[in-house]
Amino acid sequence: MEDETELLQNIFTKVNSDVMNQFLHACVDEICGRKRVTFQQFTNSVEWTENEYKIARQVIFDLLRNPAVLYLENERMPHRYVETPAELQLAIRTCVNIRREHLVKALLREHSIKNGTTLLDFDWRLKWIMGSSKLATLKEPLLQLDLIIEDSKSQQILDLELNRDELDMLINALEEVGG
């Protein structure tokens, strides 16, 4: 326990506050599903070894992904947070304060995906159908709806073709559920 605290002290005292903030925001970005944080980004500005970088990344990730940290209340903070150096605590606090909305969103999404299939987004194309194999002249709008859903295993596209009535039904059902 003591060693780890010291190690953390060692790691994080090498960093000045500006780079620390950069590192924290990069970590938040990755949690939000954007570009990954790489060691190469910080090799020039910090004197970390790759191993130290990995430890630092792990610690920050653990902290930022812990919902308890997001309350920003001192009583609730986990031990890990308390063990870190004071400057880092301050940096984390300001970072979380700014990015709290994003982090909560990302965590909710992650949690939802873990527990079941989740609709992430949708894409649509509206087409004007002139006829089908059974009717020579149909002339009806048809919506191709792609529901982009993700579960714990994979991301996939649910492709639906809806006419006007079916689309109304779907929207009503979703609105009812959404309250």
Next chain:
Amino acid sequence: MEEVDNIIIHSLRQIGCNIEEDVTNLGRFNTELVVEATVRCLDIIRPGLGISTIVPANMAARFRLGATLAQACSELGYRGDIGYQTFLYSSEVDLRRLLMFLIEKLPKESDKSLNEPTSRIALLERQISGAVSSDLSLPWLPHYCHKRGVRNKGCTDRRYRSVDLDISTQGHGDDFQDYRVHYQKPITDQVPDDQYLVPSLVSHNAKLIHESATNIIERLQWLDMHKLSNETVEDKVYSKNDVQSRFTLNQRLQFSQYHFVSQNTQSEEKIPVTQAHTETVTSLSREERRELKIDQVKSECESLRSNLDELQVNVKQLSSKLSQVDVTLRNAEKEVKDSEERRKIKARTYDLLPNGEENIKKLEALVEASANKLINLATQWERHRRPLVEKYRDERAKYSTKAQSTSRKKLDEIKLLREKEKELIEESRNKDQQCTQLLAEIPKLPKESNRSAYTQRILEIINNVRKQRCEIDKVLADTREIQKDINTLTGRLERSFTVADELIFKDAKSNEASRKAYKLLATLHSDCAELVTLVEEIGATVREIRDLEEQIDSESAKNVGANLERITADLKQMKQETATLMAQLQSKNS
């Protein structure tokens, strides 16, 4: 020959050759036109050869094309002299023979299709129908597999992938300002890939428009509790829900809070009561109230339903009772009527009772009178009836014999007429059908006004040929007679010569003058024989000269000079091409 040319050009136009209006005879056909005409004919006679109608610029390819065309023609059974030169350096006579052969070979069954106008519009329609049928034969594909075609213009084949963008405008203070100035990345850097950028922007915009604000602490609370509960309680709460979406998220938030708050309070959780908790409590009470209300309404519904059932049973019973009562009522009414009639009769009899015997007598008299009346009426009826019946029988017998014979005849006639009518109707129907068919065929028929002219000409030609034949026969008979005359004359000559020879030979032994005469006769005979042979030779040479002149004519008709020029030009071109090819080869080798 002009007529033959006209026919050839006409039929070539019908199979789709693009012959211009001012080309009226085969002499004006150039190489391209000759090749096109031949290829089109061959295509129709034997589809699937796959020869292009366009003459290539390369000389070697031209020769190959000509050779393949010649081979195809000779395979079809063309017996004349044919080779690449027939197409590339065409002479009018050869070309005419070839085209006549090909046009005769054209299949007659396809006359209908040949008669169809092969204008550009018809060709376009055929192309369209071809394209549509080929499209219909394609298998179904999902939309993102379609990349070509008009329908998919404006669609991307990129997948729609988005990430959450950070374009927040909320939050004031130095920290936020600092973040935005120093650490917030531009949106182009926020997306992992260029493909994500536009979809992410679209999604972000949609979310901004439709997002309903929820308290961040509330969400956090839910997340926190849920995580804890996931650690303590193993089973998944929402495993039944297959699709969870951001629409359902809010809903779930409210319901789940109730669940977990109750769980947590039961297990005496450490989480202190916060502001968020009070919010959940209010929502809890709201839920409870709603549920209570629902229970009340449900119990009311149950009681009402049971009431309804009872009432329905009552109604059924009462209606059955009503029908029973109806039946009894009707019976009672009937009884009442019967008893009333009986009562009337009884009342009369009671009226008559006081003078019983008198009344009985009266009644008896009445009965007798009525019986007598009845008998009278019966006799009267009998009197009237009998003659009428007899009359009726007579009449019936009369008419039956008469009417039957006439009616039968009429019936037969009617039947015959009916049959005739049917036949006539069928005939007329057939004729109508024929008429419509013929009417439909009229526009399809080729409108050739010069058909009769052609037949007239053909008849004239046949007549001419007949006359010529007669003349030829005459000439042949003449020559035969002359030959015979010649033969007899030579025979006579021979005989008279031998007679003269013998006579003079006899005299020659004694007479000097006759010896001389014999010598002279011999020389005369030999000289005459020489003369005859010379005449014969002259005749042969004259014939030869005539043959040669004909040959010269035919050769000059082949316009050898022009063809030679063209051939030499082509040779030059080929030499040039080979030279360039050699140069290329050399440059490659070096």
